[in-house]
Amino acid sequence: MSEPGEPIRAGIRSPVPILMYHAVESAPRPPAYKHFYVLAREFAWQMRALKRAGYTAVTFAQLADALFGHSPLPARPILLTFDDGYLDIKANVHPLLRELGFPYTVFLAAGKVGTTNDWVISEGYQPTPLLGWRDILEMQADGGVSFQAHTLSHPHLTRLSSEDVRRELGDSKTLLEQTLQTRADVLCYPYGNVNDSVMEQAREAGYRLAVTTQTGRVRASDDPLRLPRLSVIHVPPFSATYGVGALNFWWRVHWWKDARL
Ligand SMILES: [Zn+2]
Numbered sequence: 001m002s003e004p005g006e007p008i009r010a011g012i013r014s015p016v017p018i019l020m021y022h023a024v025e026s027a028p029r030p031p032a033y034k035h036f037y038v039l040a041r042e043f044a045w046q047m048r049a050l051k052r053a054g055y056t057a058v059t060f061a062q063l064a065d066a067l068f069g070h071s072p073l074p075a076r077p078i079l080l081t082f083d084d085g086y087l088d089i090k091a092n093v094h095p096l097l098r099e100l101g102f103p104y105t106v107f108l109a110a111g112k113v114g115t116t117n118d119w120v121i122s123e124g125y126q127p128t129p130l131l132g133w134r135d136i137l138e139m140q141a142d143g144g145v146s147f148q149a150h151t152l153s154h155p156h157l158t159r160l161s162s163e164d165v166r167r168e169l170g171d172s173k174t175l176l177e178q179t180l181q182t183r184a185d186v187l188c189y190p191y192g193n194v195n196d197s198v199m200e201q202a203r204e205a206g207y208r209l210a211v212t213t214q215t216g217r218v219r220a221s222d223d224p225l226r227l228p229r230l231s232v233i234h235v236p237p238f239s240a241t242y243g244v245g246a247l248n249f250w251w252r253v254h255w256w257k258d259a260r261l
Pocket of ligand 1: 083084154190191
């Protein structure tokens with residue numbers, strides 16, 4: 001029972017992990033890129049391990065229902081998210097998650113679809129190809145995937161004028177909804193870069209949920225427009241920094257300390 005005046009969020013029984021992936025690639029990249037990707041075989045092991053452990057992947061629509069108090073989530077819920085919409089998602093993620101019956105969400109920089117993540121060039125990285133609209137429509141038609149908003153051009157939103165923030169948040173939502181004929185009401189802030197004013201503009205633009213890069217699991221008390229996630233990066237099977245790759249994954253899912261505590 002909730003106290004009078006408190007939001008009714010009976011649907012969240014225990015903290016819910018949202019995993020954050022970027023690219024899922026077939027071949028290893030130089031160490032400087034470890035935050036950009038996991039290997040396809042590493043990813044396949046992780047997904048099968050979640051399945052064996054009894055996890056059920058749920059959608060943001062289900063999470064919204066739970067957060068807003070309408071219906072509870074299944075036991076051991078988890079959300080799978082892929083930022084930026086890398087081209088390799090189509091071959092290395094989609095078929096496997098369809099086979100496992102795990103729904104997932106891809107956050108698209110709507111103005112960059114069919115090009116590359118060229119926003120990393122100024123940081124000294126090589127760009128990586130992104131999905132095109134044809135790929136996106138094919139995957140959507142096959143099912144199990146939801147494409148949601150990651151702005152138009154992948155800017156640091158807190159550095160933009162309020163008018164530019166409105167355009168990045170509003171026009172990306174409209175472009176996705178018109179092209180895909182579905183609701184785009186989940187937002188991923190590029191770089192996790194958000195402040196109160198950006199969050200308010202996200203609300204005004206019509207987003208119901210938004211995710212950051214802050215480390216943590218979703219709790220009933222969380223602001224729906226500032227949900228934390230758990231980042232998964234490439235870790236070799238044995239690494240001096242991260243230890244055994246498989247254990248590092250479970251540490252991220254189960255034991256990684258909530259940065260907000
Ligand atoms: Zn991004």
